[in-house]
Structures are given as structure tokens and as C-alpha cells.
Amino acid sequence: MSDVKVKVGILGASGYTGAELVRILAHHEASIITLLTADRRAGRPFGEVFPHLAHINLPTMIKIEDADWSTVDLIFCALPHGTTQEVIAGLPDHVKVVDLSADFRLFDPATYQEWYGAEHAAQDLQKEVVYGLTELHREKIKKARVVANPGCYPTPVQLALTPLLESKLVHADDIIIDAKSGVTGAGRSPKEMTLFAEVTEGIHAYGTGGHRHAPEIEQGLAWASGSDVVVNFSPHLMPMSRGILESIYVKMTDGTTAEDIQAALAKRYADEPFVRILPFGVTPQTRHVRGSNYVLMGVVKDRVPGRVIIVAVEDNLVKGASGQAVQNMNVMLGLPETMGLEIEPLFP
Amino acid sequence: MSDVKVKVGILGASGYTGAELVRILAHHEASIITLLTADRRAGRPFGEVFPHLAHINLPTMIKIEDADWSTVDLIFCALPHGTTQEVIAGLPDHVKVVDLSADFRLFDPATYQEWYGAEHAAQDLQKEVVYGLTELHREKIKKARVVANPGCYPTPVQLALTPLLESKLVHADDIIIDAKSGVTGAGRSPKEMTLFAEVTEGIHAYGTGGHRHAPEIEQGLAWASGSDVVVNFSPHLMPMSRGILESIYVKMTDGTTAEDIQAALAKRYADEPFVRILPFGVTPQTRHVRGSNYVLMGVVKDRVPGRVIIVAVEDNLVKGASGQAVQNMNVMLGLPETMGLEIEPLFP
Amino acid sequence: MSDVKVKVGILGASGYTGAELVRILAHHEASIITLLTADRRAGRPFGEVFPHLAHINLPTMIKIEDADWSTVDLIFCALPHGTTQEVIAGLPDHVKVVDLSADFRLFDPATYQEWYGAEHAAQDLQKEVVYGLTELHREKIKKARVVANPGCYPTPVQLALTPLLESKLVHADDIIIDAKSGVTGAGRSPKEMTLFAEVTEGIHAYGTGGHRHAPEIEQGLAWASGSDVVVNFSPHLMPMSRGILESIYVKMTDGTTAEDIQAALAKRYADEPFVRILPFGVTPQTRHVRGSNYVLMGVVKDRVPGRVIIVAVEDNLVKGASGQAVQNMNVMLGLPETMGLEIEPLFP
Amino acid sequence: MSDVKVKVGILGASGYTGAELVRILAHHEASIITLLTADRRAGRPFGEVFPHLAHINLPTMIKIEDADWSTVDLIFCALPHGTTQEVIAGLPDHVKVVDLSADFRLFDPATYQEWYGAEHAAQDLQKEVVYGLTELHREKIKKARVVANPGCYPTPVQLALTPLLESKLVHADDIIIDAKSGVTGAGRSPKEMTLFAEVTEGIHAYGTGGHRHAPEIEQGLAWASGSDVVVNFSPHLMPMSRGILESIYVKMTDGTTAEDIQAALAKRYADEPFVRILPFGVTPQTRHVRGSNYVLMGVVKDRVPGRVIIVAVEDNLVKGASGQAVQNMNVMLGLPETMGLEIEPLFP
The missing domain is CATH 3.30.360.10 (Dihydrodipicolinate Reductase; domain 2)
Structure with missing residues (x-):
């Protein structure tokens, strides 16, 4: 493995899945977090929003419109459902994406429209998206630029x-x-x-x-x-x-x-x-x-x-969201699939 | 309604269903608790075992072998499964029974034996028992001497x-x-x-x-x-x-x-x-x-x-145990079915 | 006790203390709820907002500005802190009040202003208010028109x-x-x-x-x-x-x-x-x-x-709010102090 | 750091502190678990008692009297209070000890006797024990053979x-x-x-x-x-x-x-x-x-x-027990103090 770390961004970092991504990536030796966006909480240190991770050295959260995409190789998108399509469609080509929202999970635009009450705004992009249930779609994920991370259920x-x-x-x-x-x-x-x-x-x-x-x-x-x-x-x-x-x-x-x-x-x-x-x-x-x-x-x-x-x-929040997202990142980048994810369950 | 109150006993009063019976009967205007039995806790005041009810005036808990059955008209039997058959079979005829254990709920002795791993010890008594799901078997309960209170599930x-x-x-x-x-x-x-x-x-x-x-x-x-x-x-x-x-x-x-x-x-x-x-x-x-x-x-x-x-x-603990037991008592005694049970749900 | 029931209103009925008042008053034999107000939820049946009490027959919740004060003898005021002063000051004289907000609990206007950051808006009324910690101020509560119900802590x-x-x-x-x-x-x-x-x-x-x-x-x-x-x-x-x-x-x-x-x-x-x-x-x-x-x-x-x-x-929610409020109502109206409050603790 | 791993045993492995030790040591790169003892559960696989750790390769739990002390360099003792003194006193000299029980925490035998109701059974050993609040007694812990791990409070x-x-x-x-x-x-x-x-x-x-x-x-x-x-x-x-x-x-x-x-x-x-x-x-x-x-x-x-x-x-269970125990082990063995303990808090 090279010493050059993959630069990772998290969009929508102030929610629970954002915090989980930070927790997992804290021990991921091949990547480094270079971008955190939040909307209402832009300008605040991450450790103020999630004090359990305040000891980790992280960039301050900024608004998504202030993001400099040249600073990232891959982003995790944890934005609310419905707001994600245009953001991802607008990213430069060099940025790989693991999308934790529901926006690209349904591959039939008619089904999307039926359940979300609006036409899908990025139907062309949808065609190249890969569904990221790692164990079932690993080979496709290896070659994907945009992965739709599955829902928790x-x-x-x-x-x-x-x-x-x-x-x-x-x-x-x-x-x-x-x-x-x-x-x-x-x-x-x-x-x-x-x-x-x-x-x-x-x-x-x-x-x-x-x-x-x-x-x-x-x-x-x-x-x-x-x-x-x-x-x-x-x-x-x-x-x-x-x-x-x-x-x-x-x-x-x-x-x-x-x-x-x-x-x-x-x-x-x-x-x-x-x-x-x-x-x-x-x-x-x-x-x-x-x-x-x-x-x-x-x-x-x-x-x-x-x-x-x-x-x-x-x-x-892990296999149902942020853990599987990191697993998918590992597969997309050719890293060992378990990197960062060798975390024991906490019981009781 | 006459002023003479029905004298009620609770066998196995130190468990949760025992405490629930006391809680409900505390406001039951046609009955009075005259007997409480417990095994390991015999001799201790009820309010020491259940401090939330310590303000209620109650008989001290005694061992079941010390019970004087002439002091009760009806008993609630909340003994552990398997120990109940012989106790109830040995009661004098004037004592009505609502049994909260599982001992008389299965009316086919073979089924009982299959699931409890022992022959049923009171098969004659079983024949006169009525299954106490009040809304479904009310007419039979009215005439019953022994009612098998249904399981919670x-x-x-x-x-x-x-x-x-x-x-x-x-x-x-x-x-x-x-x-x-x-x-x-x-x-x-x-x-x-x-x-x-x-x-x-x-x-x-x-x-x-x-x-x-x-x-x-x-x-x-x-x-x-x-x-x-x-x-x-x-x-x-x-x-x-x-x-x-x-x-x-x-x-x-x-x-x-x-x-x-x-x-x-x-x-x-x-x-x-x-x-x-x-x-x-x-x-x-x-x-x-x-x-x-x-x-x-x-x-x-x-x-x-x-x-x-x-x-x-x-x-x-209520409709699944002690509440339905009191409902059955009311039916057996010809009292208004809701007596003592007009308790509002506690939320949140 | 006469057969004529005291007509009671609850202002701000859609919060937890409102629900507790309804739960307690459901078994209060000398009063009847004739008015429920709520702000955002006006027009909705109470049982939709609190399904655990949906079986109780209650007036539909209305906006406070639509209240007809002639329909009530006493109100419980469970409005948010700060909004209560003018509402209570504007009530007709025949309406007794138990105020569950913090608005009339501090009897020194300077202390109120220090802690709430605004001048008290009903300082004249404050002078006739009685502090409603029943066991400590019972004699004054008997004669009060407006009682400030104590805070929970x-x-x-x-x-x-x-x-x-x-x-x-x-x-x-x-x-x-x-x-x-x-x-x-x-x-x-x-x-x-x-x-x-x-x-x-x-x-x-x-x-x-x-x-x-x-x-x-x-x-x-x-x-x-x-x-x-x-x-x-x-x-x-x-x-x-x-x-x-x-x-x-x-x-x-x-x-x-x-x-x-x-x-x-x-x-x-x-x-x-x-x-x-x-x-x-x-x-x-x-x-x-x-x-x-x-x-x-x-x-x-x-x-x-x-x-x-x-x-x-x-x-x-009970002695720290709605229960003590009913206790105060009982004292103000000359009713038995425990009326409606003989509710056993629920354990476990 | 040499490739030879420190061989570690856990006495009383079937309690919560035992499970925590296993969870933490699972990622401790300089040690290996070679001995697990349990009393009632001897003979059972650890993963059956703690299924959340069933994927870890561990020795089967044995009775303490069957332990071969030559297989361990250091033991964590998580036995019940009172039973520990004789066990530790009987260990061969090459075995270092971090004791998680209360048995060696009180350095004045009279105080021990006052609070535990029995004479301390290893008063000579007590004299060489070091109190293991790492941040306060680090220098002594470095040279200790037996460390009394502090109580949680x-x-x-x-x-x-x-x-x-x-x-x-x-x-x-x-x-x-x-x-x-x-x-x-x-x-x-x-x-x-x-x-x-x-x-x-x-x-x-x-x-x-x-x-x-x-x-x-x-x-x-x-x-x-x-x-x-x-x-x-x-x-x-x-x-x-x-x-x-x-x-x-x-x-x-x-x-x-x-x-x-x-x-x-x-x-x-x-x-x-x-x-x-x-x-x-x-x-x-x-x-x-x-x-x-x-x-x-x-x-x-x-x-x-x-x-x-x-x-x-x-x-x-961590700084109050098993985490501090591993921290003490690290200090006793001259390892980096944080080894195995770089675990992020889990919130929510």
C-alpha cells in the first residue's frame, strides 16, 4: 500500500451516519478526511457537534457550496433524501462517490417517482450507479464511480x-x-x-x-x-x-x-x-x-x-449505513475490504 | 351491592402479578384482601417487598401451608407453573379460584404432558375448569368455580x-x-x-x-x-x-x-x-x-x-395476567365487570 | 357534595402536563372538562394527539382565542413559560386559575427579570397569586383565586x-x-x-x-x-x-x-x-x-x-406538575384534597 | 517491538470485565490470550457465553485449578472479591498480575478487615502490590509485579x-x-x-x-x-x-x-x-x-x-476496569501505554 492517503470528504457530516463515518475512518490507515460539510452547523467544529470525537483532528465543517472538490478523491454523501441527485450529478469526474441517501437506490425511474412523489432528477447518472450491497455486487462495485449504499432495512x-x-x-x-x-x-x-x-x-x-x-x-x-x-x-x-x-x-x-x-x-x-x-x-x-x-x-x-x-x-448505522459505505470504498479503491472495519461489537 | 365484601387471597403474592393484583384490588370496592402467601418471603410485610404499595394496609405474607382457607371466598393463584395443580385440588369447595399459572390452561392432558414433560396431576379437576378469556368465554366463567386465566401471549x-x-x-x-x-x-x-x-x-x-x-x-x-x-x-x-x-x-x-x-x-x-x-x-x-x-x-x-x-x-401484567384475573373474578361473582379496572393507561 | 360539577378548562392541553391533567381528572368525581385549548393542534380530537386517552369523551381542542370563558369555573394553565402572564391577566374574575407555567412562581419582579430576561407583564396580578406547594401553603391556597403551581424540581x-x-x-x-x-x-x-x-x-x-x-x-x-x-x-x-x-x-x-x-x-x-x-x-x-x-x-x-x-x-408530571395542580384545585374548591389523586404508583 | 508476544491469561473470564478484556486484547498487537478460566462455565467455548466475540479464536475456558501457569507471562485476575488473595499468593514468581478485584486495593489491613469483615489473607504480598491508577502511579507501576487495578468509582x-x-x-x-x-x-x-x-x-x-x-x-x-x-x-x-x-x-x-x-x-x-x-x-x-x-x-x-x-x-468497564487494566499491563511491560486502547467511544 502506498503512503499517499486517499482524500475523503463527508457531505452532511452532522448527522448520525456522518459521525459513524468519522468514527470508522479514524482508524482507516489508507485515507484521510479532508472535507466535512454541514448545512445549519457550518462553521462549527465537528467536536462540538459530536463531543465523543472531539479528540480527533478534523477540518471545520463548511457549507456544501464552499467545498473545493479538488481536495477530495472520494466523497461519502450523507445528505437528506431528495437533495442528493443534483449535488452528485454536479461533481467533477475525478470524485468517486458512495451515496448513503436513498436517491440512487431505485433503478427504475417510475418506481422512484411512485415512492418519492417526484421525478428523478439525474436519470442519466442513475444508469452508471452500482448498488452497493457489497457481498452481492462486489465485482461491479470494484469498477463503479458512484455507488448507491443500500438502506438499513x-x-x-x-x-x-x-x-x-x-x-x-x-x-x-x-x-x-x-x-x-x-x-x-x-x-x-x-x-x-x-x-x-x-x-x-x-x-x-x-x-x-x-x-x-x-x-x-x-x-x-x-x-x-x-x-x-x-x-x-x-x-x-x-x-x-x-x-x-x-x-x-x-x-x-x-x-x-x-x-x-x-x-x-x-x-x-x-x-x-x-x-x-x-x-x-x-x-x-x-x-x-x-x-x-x-x-x-x-x-x-x-x-x-x-x-x-x-x-x-x-x-x-454500521453495516446498515456507514460501515458498509467504508466497505464499498475499500472495494472501489482496491484496498483490503476489512480495512478500518475490524471493530469488535460493544456488549453489554 | 351489599356491604359485605368478598374476602380474597393471593397465593404467590411476591411476584409481579401478585403486586399487580394488589394494585388493582386497592380500588376494588367489593372485595378485601385477607390472605397473602409467599414462600421465601413469608413473614415479611408486603410493603417491604413492593415499596410502591407500602401505604396500603395488608395482611403479612405467610407460608401457603399456614393459610386458613376459611378466611377467603376466592383466591388468585400466582404460583409458579407446575406447583399449582395439587394446591388447587386441595382447596375446600367454598373457595373459588382464578389461577394465573399455566397449570390448567391446556385442556388435553396429552398436550400438557408433551409441553410440560410431566403427567398432569389433577386431571379430574381440569374437567370442571373454565378457560378465562373473558370476552370469549364469559357465559361459562359466570358459573365456574375454577378459572384458568389465559397466558399473556x-x-x-x-x-x-x-x-x-x-x-x-x-x-x-x-x-x-x-x-x-x-x-x-x-x-x-x-x-x-x-x-x-x-x-x-x-x-x-x-x-x-x-x-x-x-x-x-x-x-x-x-x-x-x-x-x-x-x-x-x-x-x-x-x-x-x-x-x-x-x-x-x-x-x-x-x-x-x-x-x-x-x-x-x-x-x-x-x-x-x-x-x-x-x-x-x-x-x-x-x-x-x-x-x-x-x-x-x-x-x-x-x-x-x-x-x-x-x-x-x-x-x-394487566389484561395479560392480573387485570383479566380481576375481570374474571368480577364475572364469577356477578359484580360489574369493570369494577377496579377503570385505570387509565400511563403515558408517557 | 352537590351534583353540580365544577367546569374545568385546560389551556395548552396538548403537552405532557395537559395529558396528565386529563388522566387524573378522568376519575375526579366533582369536576368535568368543558374546555381544551391547543395552538398548533387546534381542531384535532384530543384522542388523536394522546391515543392512550382516546376512549374518554372530551371537547375538541380549540385555539385559545376561541375560548368562551363562561363555560369554565376554573382553568389549569399549561402554556409555555412567558406566554401566560397576559392570558391570565385577561381572564374574567369568576375564573379560578391553577397556573402550571413558571410565570407567577417568582414573587420578586426583579428576580423574575434577572432569570427570564424580560420585565414581568402582570405585576399587579402577581401580588394576589398564592404559591401552590400544597402541604406548605394550604391555608392561603384555600382562599386564592390564582395559584402558581410549583416547579417540578x-x-x-x-x-x-x-x-x-x-x-x-x-x-x-x-x-x-x-x-x-x-x-x-x-x-x-x-x-x-x-x-x-x-x-x-x-x-x-x-x-x-x-x-x-x-x-x-x-x-x-x-x-x-x-x-x-x-x-x-x-x-x-x-x-x-x-x-x-x-x-x-x-x-x-x-x-x-x-x-x-x-x-x-x-x-x-x-x-x-x-x-x-x-x-x-x-x-x-x-x-x-x-x-x-x-x-x-x-x-x-x-x-x-x-x-x-x-x-x-x-x-x-404528577406531584411535580398536574397532580399537585389537581390537589390545589381541590383545596381551592373545598373538596377533599385527595379527590382524583388516589392513584397507585405503577411498578414495574 | 519484538515479534514474541506476551502470553496473557484471564482468570474469571465469564463476567463483563472478562469480556471487555477479550474485546480490548483482540486488537492488542503485542500480546496473545493463552489462558481463560471460568468456574461454572468451564468447558464451554467463550463465544457461547459471549456471542458478540464468537468470531475470535480463543482457548476454551477451564477451571482455575487446571491452569498451567507456565503458559502465561501475565494474568488479569477478574475473580470475585474475597477469593483472589490466595489465588494470587499462590502464583509462580514469573507471572505478573493485574488484579481487577478489590482484594489488594486497601493497603491498611485493618481497613480491609473493617470493610470486608474478614482478615486479609495475603498481607505479605500486599506490601509489594502497587495501586494501579495509571496517571497517578505510573512510575511505581513500571516496576510492579502485582498491580491492584482501582475500583470503578x-x-x-x-x-x-x-x-x-x-x-x-x-x-x-x-x-x-x-x-x-x-x-x-x-x-x-x-x-x-x-x-x-x-x-x-x-x-x-x-x-x-x-x-x-x-x-x-x-x-x-x-x-x-x-x-x-x-x-x-x-x-x-x-x-x-x-x-x-x-x-x-x-x-x-x-x-x-x-x-x-x-x-x-x-x-x-x-x-x-x-x-x-x-x-x-x-x-x-x-x-x-x-x-x-x-x-x-x-x-x-x-x-x-x-x-x-x-x-x-x-x-x-473500560477506564473503570478492563481498559485501565490493559493500560497498566502496557506500563508494566514497557509497551506503548495506549496500545490496544485506541478505541473510539460509541455514540449514540
Whole structure:
């Protein structure tokens, strides 16, 4: 590895995914942060906004319109959904991009418009974007200039079902994803629904049947199964900061057993550093991946004949956002894929 | 109502359901607590074990073998599972019983033996026991001497599916119950898995495919559908003290719409004081029933054609245990069913 | 008690203290809610804003300028600090007022101006206001038209120290109040500092040395001691919805023992329904008063000679706000002081 | 640094401090774990007891009596208090020891006996033990064979007050330490008081006036001040897993200002990698050190003349236990002091 470090910028650095990028990159030996942008907080030191990282030497946050793109080789874009298309379309060609927003995740402009209520503003650029679920699209990511980093919810379920749909072990028309998420998935902007007193000591479903991650999940599963897929995706908001657990209920094809499902997943991910398949019958906890880039999955027999249950967990801010973004950067730059990401989970 | 109060005893008063019974009965104008038993804590004042209720005038807790049954008209039995059969079988005939343990909930001795690993020790008594899901079995409860109070998990799902199975609006062979429970469901005995540091800030599935509430749910749904039922019941442990939320995924029969499902439930429970069906598309939070005897349910359209989602919540210690127990006592004694239970939910 | 119910209004009903007033008044047999105002949420049913109370029959919330004051005998004013003075000053004379804001708590206009940065806008009205710490000012409250309901933090510490300062058992010039509060004290308006992810799993001091409740505490203690008092008041924000615990560190006068302190408090509050002094050496938990109007206090010996520790707890939304407000209403109207407030704490 | 790694053992590896040692040592490039002992869990793989670390290659846990001491150069002893003295006294001389128990922290045998109710069983060994508060005793630790790792509570307060007492900026006879701790400080053994439902959504004082960390604090402050010290130490149990916040209330000597206090601390710790003094008037959060070895401190002016407030935070499992233990190991072995400890805090 050369001594010249890759110069990295973070757009929208004052949110939780921005802070996570800084935390991870702090120990990434082949890169250096040269640009941080924020909107309302421009001019303030990063360590004032995130005191837990105040000891790290970082550039002051500036407004995005004041960015000098010649100072960066690659940017992580953590801007709000909807504002990203024009920013990325306007970047000079030498800048590689990992986009953590939802703006380039849906590859069919009609689907984008249906779910986001506006025409996509960078449809040409969309054509060259690569979907960044690293374990599933690694070869394309190697050559990409712009990578759309997956949504937090779509990551574990695609990892779980893609191999099973590809090998026809489960049916594509009877998929139920009951998801439970920590609150950071909703970002750092103050809203009543994410206040402590509204979230602690309880749980509720939200966006049932209409969450914007549903079409992203369906797109990925359609790629795997070879035809259109419609899923039940039911997210729930939990009193925890980080973590997503997905209980995935599927129907197996004739002759397939739950043990076969576990074996197929174990085989598929045997060499993956960040995906671990637990022994048959054992299920994971979100606590066991907190702060790390791991996805853990367990497979359990269902009492209903012909059915199987897969339980998958991740940290929504790491593998579900900033960790996978760094993983994608590593792949795009030809660096060791685990660089900066060898962080142990924090339990308890 | 006469001035003579019903004399009530609580066996196993030092657990969470015992404390809840005392909390509720404190404002129950037709009864008086005359007996409290505890095992390890016998001889200690109740208010030392539960300081939040220390201001209530109560008998000292004694060992169960020291109980004088002539001092009680009705007992709530909150003993650990497995220890209850012989205690209840040995009670004098004048004592009515609401049993909060699992010992008399399964009416088929073979099923009991399969799930609890021992022969049922009071099979004759079992024949006269009535299953105490009040809204569904009220008429029988009126005449019962011994009522088996339902488990916390089985209560909402039976309330949701019984009317739908009876009227053939949903299929009985494709039922998925993804349940999320607070920690008090596991009781007050110290165990590693319910320590604060093991539960906070995370979620995990447990007992997937093999939880002892599965046969109780299946028994109730079989009563409703008229034939055997096997369900997927997947409980998850949540970082909250109280509350259960069940996301119930079912397949509708031909020609039925999600709106029909909501209408059927709304009609069935229109006159019930403790069951509230929300407007179509609205889902409840566990926080909205905390400390109260309510069950709230919402019905949502599923993206998968032919399917529907029902979300139901309760407080596991109230409608899922001690509240329903008092409701059953009221029915057994011919008292107004809501007596003592007009307690508002505590939010936030 | 006559059958004619007192007509009650709540101004600013869409906040947490508004919801608590509705929860408590739901079982208050001598009053009826005839008016609810809210600003941004005017026109919406109360049960949509607080679904846990949706089963209660209530007037729709209206804008304050649309209120018909002839429909109320007494109002609870839960408006934001600073907006209240002119509203209350403009009410017709027949309307009694319990004001839950901070606007009339400081009786010296200069102190108000120092801490709130603006001249007090209703200084004439201030002269007839009575400070509503019920146990300490009951006789004046009986005759008051406008009562300033105490702040959440000032309530327990004044209950603890007033008798001790009056009887010269402790020194007035060496008082340290280390307070720990739940998040609802900060209200329901979305702010970054009260988001779940900013509050859970941690603690921090805030407003140390400069919290607006300091002058209110000092005012009350000066009344008790007969001369000016300056205190150390150090609040901390805790990951819990409700509850305040105050650890009060004071120096005893010569010859006084910690046991004397406990005895003096026990004697002073022996007949008070809502204040309970624990046996010497026992300290209370906030969990033991949650949802109730109780204040619990314990006294412990300090290792430092001549010092003593008093630990006091309350539910900040009940005795620290809406509960004490109803208690004051009861006193103002000549009703039994505990009416509507016989609500047991909810634990766990 | 040579390629030969230091062979490290962990006695009592199945508790939280054991897991933290493994987490930290996983990235410690100069050492390798060659021995893990556990009592009840002997024979089980470490990854089964702590699934979040199951991907790390580790020796199976064995019983302590089966340990082969020739396989280790240094051991971390995380055994329960009271059981450690004989184990350490019986180790061969080549084994260096960092003891995380309380057994060797009190250097006066009479004090030990007073607080632990039994005669100290290794008084000769005690004489060669060094107290391991690294920043304060570094030179002695360099030459030590056995280091007594400080208690979690005593660490921040000694860091805060030692320089101030040494330079006579504060009085030694008027020290109040109001401490708030997360639950992991109580260990992983199941007890009723650390169950989730007993801890969540509340706070309480415990051990007020009689906590075993009081004499350890007093010992350290006596070293600093040159004469005996008695402190008020009031710990509180908080609903969080990790973290300690100490609000320290002290009296300044004549002519000293709060700003002087901040300046003195800032100067004392300017070159310390793990202690950070915040700008005057700014106070830290426990969240800002979670998972890291940092201690943060802030100094605030007190309203009471002559007094000052210091707020200090640490992660009780890291700087308060396993992190400081590794820091001490580094010092004992002549390694860079920060090796393995460059872990960023995890927020949120």
C-alpha cells in the first residue's frame, strides 16, 4: 500500500451516519478526511457537534457550496433524501462517490417517482450507479464511480434471501419481513415521534405496508428470483439506539428442509468476513453486533409445515449505513475490504 | 351491592402479578384482601417487598401451608407453573379460584404432558375448569368455580382471530404471530437473561418454534375454527418492562378485504369495555395501554395480495395476567365487570 | 357534595402536563372538562394527539382565542413559560386559575427579570397569586383565586428543607441539591437534546449553576429560614420518562443528629396523605412513585461528621406538575384534597 | 517491538470485565490470550457465553485449578472479591498480575478487615502490590509485579481531586461525591436488584454512607492531601449498562476561583492520552466515553460562594476496569501505554 492517503470528504457530516463515518475512518490507515460539510452547523467544529470525537483532528465543517472538490478523491454523501441527485450529478469526474441517501437506490425511474412523489432528477447518472450491497455486487462495485449504499432495512433481508431465491429453495410470492429497528434510523433531526418519552418502554408498528424500503427490497429480491416480487415488509420502532432485527418468514420449495436453508446460507457466506451464519436453531441478538459491521443470521424450524424462519441482525448505522459505505470504498479503491472495519461489537 | 365484601387471597403474592393484583384490588370496592402467601418471603410485610404499595394496609405474607382457607371466598393463584395443580385440588369447595399459572390452561392432558414433560396431576379437576378469556368465554366463567386465566401471549391473538376464524374470513392454516414482549413476562426470579445489561438496547427472538404458549394459542384457535390449528408463534424479548405487541399475518378467504376484517372486529367488540378496534389503517402502541386492562387492535392492508396484517397490544401484567384475573373474578361473582379496572393507561 | 360539577378548562392541553391533567381528572368525581385549548393542534380530537386517552369523551381542542370563558369555573394553565402572564391577566374574575407555567412562581419582579430576561407583564396580578406547594401553603391556597403551581424540581426540596430550616436543625448556607430528572420535564416539543438516541444509556449534568428553578428553590427556602438563601442546584438528565430524585446534602446545627432529622420530617408529615417519610436509613426509588402524587423521603447518616443526606423522589408530571395542580384545585374548591389523586404508583 | 508476544491469561473470564478484556486484547498487537478460566462455565467455548466475540479464536475456558501457569507471562485476575488473595499468593514468581478485584486495593489491613469483615489473607504480598491508577502511579507501576487495578468509582474522583489536594486548591474535609453508575458495575450474576424491570425507568441511591469504594477513595485522597480524609460518597444506580458520572462538590481554599481549578486540571493532564479536561463551564456526558478508555472532566462555578463543581465521567468497564487494566499491563511491560486502547467511544 502506498503512503499517499486517499482524500475523503463527508457531505452532511452532522448527522448520525456522518459521525459513524468519522468514527470508522479514524482508524482507516489508507485515507484521510479532508472535507466535512454541514448545512445549519457550518462553521462549527465537528467536536462540538459530536463531543465523543472531539479528540480527533478534523477540518471545520463548511457549507456544501464552499467545498473545493479538488481536495477530495472520494466523497461519502450523507445528505437528506431528495437533495442528493443534483449535488452528485454536479461533481467533477475525478470524485468517486458512495451515496448513503436513498436517491440512487431505485433503478427504475417510475418506481422512484411512485415512492418519492417526484421525478428523478439525474436519470442519466442513475444508469452508471452500482448498488452497493457489497457481498452481492462486489465485482461491479470494484469498477463503479458512484455507488448507491443500500438502506438499513434492505441489507439483511437481501443477504438472507438472495442465495435462497437464486437456488429456488424458497418461494418468492410468500415473503413476510417483520423488522424491528432502533431509533437512529430516523436520523438526528428533532421530531416528536423520536423523542425519548415517545419511544422508551414500548413498541409500535409504523409505515406498515407503505415504507419506502419496500420497493428497494423488492428490487433486490426480483434480481435474485428473476421476476417481480412483492413482499410484506412491516417495520417496528424499538426503544434502542442502534440495531435492526428482521424475522423473515418464508415458504420452502418442495423437498427443502429448514436445515437445508441453514446449510445453503452457511456455504454461501463461509468466506465473507462480515456475515456469520449461526448453527441451526440458534438466533442472534442485535446486541451482538452493536458498533460493528457484522450481519448475523440464524435459521429455525417453523411449526407450520413447509415454512422456515430466518432471523437476521445488523447495526443499522454500521453495516446498515456507514460501515458498509467504508466497505464499498475499500472495494472501489482496491484496498483490503476489512480495512478500518475490524471493530469488535460493544456488549453489554 | 351489599356491604359485605368478598374476602380474597393471593397465593404467590411476591411476584409481579401478585403486586399487580394488589394494585388493582386497592380500588376494588367489593372485595378485601385477607390472605397473602409467599414462600421465601413469608413473614415479611408486603410493603417491604413492593415499596410502591407500602401505604396500603395488608395482611403479612405467610407460608401457603399456614393459610386458613376459611378466611377467603376466592383466591388468585400466582404460583409458579407446575406447583399449582395439587394446591388447587386441595382447596375446600367454598373457595373459588382464578389461577394465573399455566397449570390448567391446556385442556388435553396429552398436550400438557408433551409441553410440560410431566403427567398432569389433577386431571379430574381440569374437567370442571373454565378457560378465562373473558370476552370469549364469559357465559361459562359466570358459573365456574375454577378459572384458568389465559397466558399473556395467547390473549390478544385469540381476541383477534377467534371472530375471524368463526366467520371464515381468514384461513386457519397460514397464521404467523410475531410477538414482542416486555421483560416482566419472565417474572421476578433473578436470571441472567433478564438482567438489565442483557436486555437493554437490543432485541432477540427466543423460544422460536417451541414456546409453551403455542399450544395454548392453537387450542383456542382450534375452538374457533372447528378443527386442529398449527401456528407460527415467534416471541421476541424487548427492552421494556411491560407490554406485548403481536403482529399477526394471515391469509384472507376469497372475496374478503382488509377493510372487511377491520369491520368484523369492530362489530364483534363494539360493546366490550376493554377491547378497542382502531380505525382502518391505524396501528396501536404498547405505550397506549400501559398499566390498563385494554387491548387495542389495528388492521392494515398487506402489499401481498390476499393477506392482511392485524396488530394487537396489551399490558402483559394487566389484561395479560392480573387485570383479566380481576375481570374474571368480577364475572364469577356477578359484580360489574369493570369494577377496579377503570385505570387509565400511563403515558408517557 | 352537590351534583353540580365544577367546569374545568385546560389551556395548552396538548403537552405532557395537559395529558396528565386529563388522566387524573378522568376519575375526579366533582369536576368535568368543558374546555381544551391547543395552538398548533387546534381542531384535532384530543384522542388523536394522546391515543392512550382516546376512549374518554372530551371537547375538541380549540385555539385559545376561541375560548368562551363562561363555560369554565376554573382553568389549569399549561402554556409555555412567558406566554401566560397576559392570558391570565385577561381572564374574567369568576375564573379560578391553577397556573402550571413558571410565570407567577417568582414573587420578586426583579428576580423574575434577572432569570427570564424580560420585565414581568402582570405585576399587579402577581401580588394576589398564592404559591401552590400544597402541604406548605394550604391555608392561603384555600382562599386564592390564582395559584402558581410549583416547579417540578422545587417541590421535593422545599418539602424536605422547610421544616428543618424553620426549626433550625440545618444550616441555610451550605445546601447542595444534586437532582436527577426524567425527560418529560423538558416537554413534548421536539429538541435534539431530548431525542431518544441522545438520552438513552447515559447521564449528563445540564444548567449546572444556572437553572431557572434555582431562584424558586431559594425563594422557598428563604421563606422558611427567614433570610436570603443561596443554594447549589445541579440538575442531571436521566434516561427515564418520569421521575425526579433529589440527593440533598446539608449541614446540621450543633447537637442535631441524622436521626433527629428523620424524626422531625416524620412528625411534620405524619398526617399528610401524599408525603411519606421512610424509616431512618432507607432511601426511596423514583419507580415507587411513578404515576402517583406521592413524595417519598429517606434520611441517611453522612460519613462526614455534622452532615446529613436526604433523598426525596416524586413523579415530575404528577406531584411535580398536574397532580399537585389537581390537589390545589381541590383545596381551592373545598373538596377533599385527595379527590382524583388516589392513584397507585405503577411498578414495574 | 519484538515479534514474541506476551502470553496473557484471564482468570474469571465469564463476567463483563472478562469480556471487555477479550474485546480490548483482540486488537492488542503485542500480546496473545493463552489462558481463560471460568468456574461454572468451564468447558464451554467463550463465544457461547459471549456471542458478540464468537468470531475470535480463543482457548476454551477451564477451571482455575487446571491452569498451567507456565503458559502465561501475565494474568488479569477478574475473580470475585474475597477469593483472589490466595489465588494470587499462590502464583509462580514469573507471572505478573493485574488484579481487577478489590482484594489488594486497601493497603491498611485493618481497613480491609473493617470493610470486608474478614482478615486479609495475603498481607505479605500486599506490601509489594502497587495501586494501579495509571496517571497517578505510573512510575511505581513500571516496576510492579502485582498491580491492584482501582475500583470503578474511585478512578475519576482521584483523578479529579489528587492534583487539587496536592496543590492545596481545595479543602480535604468537605468533599461530596454524588455518583451515578450503570448496572454492569454490579456484575453478571443474577440478582433481583439488577433485573431489567427493577432498573429501567428510574433511579435510586444505594449503599449511601457505606459503600466499599468509600475507603478506597479516602485512601487515595489521603495520599494526595497528606492526612486522613473522610468523604461523603453517595452512589446511585441508573438505567444504563455502562458509564459512571461523578458530580464532585468541594470547597476551594481562600483566593482560589473555579477557573483556577479548571486551569490546574487542564495543566496536570495536558499530556495524558486518556484524560481530557473540557473548557471551563462545559460538562461531559457518559455517552461520550462509552466503550473507550477516556475520562472527561468539566469544571463549573457554584452559586454558593467558595464552592466549585467538578463533573467527571468514565466507562466503568473500560477506564473503570478492563481498559485501565490493559493500560497498566502496557506500563508494566514497557509497551506503548495506549496500545490496544485506541478505541473510539460509541455514540449514540
